Amino acid sequence: MYFEVIFLVLLGSTFSEECSHPSIIKKTKTEVDFLSKRLTALQGKLSFCKGEPPVSSYTAFTATLSTNGAALSYGGIVKYSRVLANIGDCYDSGTGVFTVKTSGVYSVSASMMTPPNKSSHLALMKNGQDLVWLYTAGPHDMASQTVNVALSKGDKLWIQVQSGSRLHGVQFYNVFAAALIRPGYF
Missing domain, CATH: 1.10.287 (Helix Hairpins)
Known part of the structure; x- marks a missing residue:
């Protein structure tokens, strides 16, 4: 009226x-x-x-290996210790685990390079389940994966060793990253 x-x-x-x-x-x-x-x-x-969430709920992180590379052990979590960004403080470089604070759709990426005469097989894990795998077999081979996935508050992501003994020591080749694309429940 x-x-x-x-x-x-x-x-x-x-x-x-x-x-x-x-x-x-x-x-x-x-x-x-x-x-x-x-x-x-x-x-x-x-x-x-x-009604968009406040800026404090946005999440993004990028972490790389240190200049020393990383020795790997089967079933171990790769700890990316050089943190370039950690908006929302959701990535723990001490454990290598990303914990979701805001539910929504995320873009998650991982890349790896092995040194000469080495091979490695890594998996992007979500709450103990494989999402995607990365594999290299030759000298200075690289692998990368990017997935867009709906995640809920409290979900945990990490990179886990499936096989292999070492990742290349140049920090820029081995990266783990995630960014919230759209908050909400999907």
């Missing part, structure tokens, strides 16, 4: 005596109803936009 009154007031200057005809009033009421519904829909979209 409120929107109808506003609409009629705005259009009031264009109405004259002949505008009191029932068909014109009915047409105007139909237009007001349509515009009222459209306004309500737009207000809902605006509320959704305003």
Whole structure:
């Protein structure tokens, strides 16, 4: 009713005596109803936009190995100790584990390089389950994986050794990273 009154007031200057005809009033009421519904829909979209989580809930991290590389043991977690970014403080370089604080869709990446005459097989793990694997077999071979995955608060991700003995010692080749793309439940 409120929107109808506003609409009629705005259009009031264009109405004259002949505008009191029932068909014109009915047409105007139909237009007001349509515009009222459209306004309500737009207000809902605006509320959704305003309802985005605060900046503090966003999460992103990137970590690499130290310059010494990493010795690997079967079943062990690779600890990426050189942290380039840790927005939201969700990555623990001491354990190598990323813990989700904000539910949503994440982009998660890992890359690896092995030194000459070595091979390695790593897995990106989510709560103890394999998501994707990385494998290298030749001198200075590289592997990388990127997945977009829905994660819930409290989920844990890490890179686990499946086989192999060493990752290359140049820090820039071995990376573990994740970023929240869209908060929410999916």
